[in-house]
């Protein structure tokens with residue numbers, strides 16, 4: 259085991275011991291044991307993490323499938339720290355891990371280990387590591403593993419050619435903010451759907467046209483259009499409704515929204531019509547490759563993560579609540595170095 263420097267035994271973390279409202283069930287602790295990596299893992303000192311829709315769904319556990327994974331009545335002891343994506347530096351490295359050195363700045367999607375990002379340290383399996391380009395900040399990098407990656411995967415499935423007309427629903431969210439920018443970078447003409455208060459932000463990310471779904475039924479308003487692709491991160495409509503505004507050989511890609519729409523599409527793909535293709539995104543496809551591609555696009559200044567605000571660890575429950583309230587535009591980043599308690603400064 260290679261180690262850079264002294265690693266403390268205990269860390270600060272946001273822990274949830276029960277399911278419910280984030281501000282009621284999540285608390286900041288400073289005595290959480292720092293996990294130890296096995297021979298295939300590394301220990302990462304987290305610089306930044308980001309808030310994702312997954313955090314809000316898991317803390318409430320309104321879907322039975324979440325309780326099957328995280329614990330039936332309360333989250334099981336090993337799954338009590340949320341936070342699904344991290345950017346930080348490697349502190350300890352298992353003896354089988356190749357291609358990485360202690361001190362390397364990395365980015366990782368840690369969904370497979372059930373989170374752990376709302377803490378000062380996390381264990382990451384080596385196969386989930388991606389090196390952070392130097393010119394991408396930790397704050398920018400932390401937005402990429404879930405939202406940026408899902409947007410890249412979905413836009414890739416849309417197979418965009420320059421000039422294609424692409425419709426993005428849920429354009430103001432974490433995934434949507436990347437989706438709009440990636441589609442634009444690929445030369446698409448982007449029509450975005452979002453709510454009234456977020457129109458200016460979405461326009462700022464490059465959307466060519468915007469439909470405010472609070473003011474009109476967006477699919478009705480778009481009748482007469484023929485989109486090459488629909489990228490849907492807020493599938494609260496029946497996906498079949500999009501048939502009328504999709505080209506004959508158009509593609510509909512569902513990323514999120516209503517859980518049952520996603521399940522239906524995944525299990526039955528029942529909306530396909532002729533050569534129109536309806537797909538639901540799975541998590542398994544080329545995750546690290548997509549993360550790398552998005553990081554490179556940021557480094558090349560082709561896109562810029564839409565960070566609404568940067569918060570400290572203690573503000574995570576409020577931030578998850580604001581995601582529930584739909585007051586977030588783009589992403590909220592948690593910076594572990596913000597508002598560090600004084601004892602931390604004296605410790606090293």
Ligand SMILES: NC(=O)c1ccc[n+]([C@@H]2O[C@H](COP(=O)([O-])OP(=O)(O)OC[C@H]3O[C@@H](n4cnc5c(N)ncnc54)[C@H](OP(=O)(O)O)[C@@H]3O)[C@@H](O)[C@H]2O)c1
Pocket residue numbers: 310311312404405408428429430431432433434452453454456471491492494513514515516539540541581584585586588
């Ligand atoms: N498959 C994957 O790998 C993967 C990865 C990441 C995310 N996801 C899923 O993708 C979805 C979006 O994630 P996110 O991180 O972008 O979430 P987010 O930041 O909370 O954004 C959600 C978006 O949905 C819109 N929205 C919410 N409720 C709506 C409604 N009833 N009607 C119309 N629009 C509505 C919001 O728009 P307004 O605020 O403007 O109303 C917002 O833009 C989530 O379901 C998430 O679980 C899947």
